[in-house]
Amino acid sequence: MIRRSRNGVVFYQFESLAQHPPVMHAIFTRLGGKSSGDFNSLNVGQELGDDPAAVQENLDLISQALGFDSAHLATAHQVHGARVAVVGADERGSAQPQTDSLISAEPGSCLLLRFADCLPLMLYDPVRRAIALVHAGWRGLVAGVVINTVLRLQHAFACRPSDLVAGLGPTIGPCCYKVGPDLISEVKRVFDDPGQFLVSQPPGIVHLDLPGAARWQLRQAGVQQIEDSGMCTACHTDEFFSYRAEQGRTGRFAAVLALRTP
Secondary structure, eight states, X not given: OEEEEETXXXXXXXXXXXXXTTEEEEEEOSTTOSOOGGGTTTOOOSSSSSOHHHHHHHHHHHHHHHTSOGGGEEEEOOOSSOOEEEOOGGGTTOEETTOSEEEEOOTTOEEEEEESSSEEEEEEETTTTEEEEEEEOHHHHHHTHHHHHHHHHHHHHOOOGGGOEEEEOSBOOTTTOEEOHHXXXXXXXXXXXXXXXXXXXXXXXXXXXXXXXXXXXXXHTTOOEEEEOOOBTXXXXXXXXOTTTTTTOOOOEEEEEEEOOO
């Protein structure tokens, strides 16, 4: 990924998506914002106990860094589910209920979701000029949010999976994601070969390869062009909020994806 800084706000971009001028995208770090304490500093989580004025300032800083109006942001109330919402001009400035994936083919609409260990997944179809931004934790993966998103892109915009360019952003990695029996059981229920994503760590400890599982689902859906950031949020709390590493008392970093207005 490419690390950039504008006016003190730090974000990353995928090399593969940066090659496509119609797309504007960024995965922001926690650096350069106005929040303090546990939410230091570019927190965009609005229901965590942070000062609402600071959160709005952070959203404005993000908008300024990418050169769009924060009033055009379309977001969602994320619930670790598999619902996919289509975003157009009418959805700008609103939050889709119980949604973890946003798709659009409308230039000027800016998609934003929030993260703190879950996987930010971006998809772009350079043929149909369509985008998708996905919040994928383990619950979303087993519920089918990745597969649902690819299918919805096909149905809504006639996208072909082979045309899609995918980016897997910073997320908790298999190095840090210790999991218990309930999660292991769900992964075994959904995946044909769960052993490739459940990494044994002695003595008797199992870790989940979350980006590996998402990559497998993308390939199963026909997506082949996949860039993986390889960055673990729990290992890098200096740059990212991590729910696990910070024991739940932390902020949320933003992922933004949009189609530029011609």
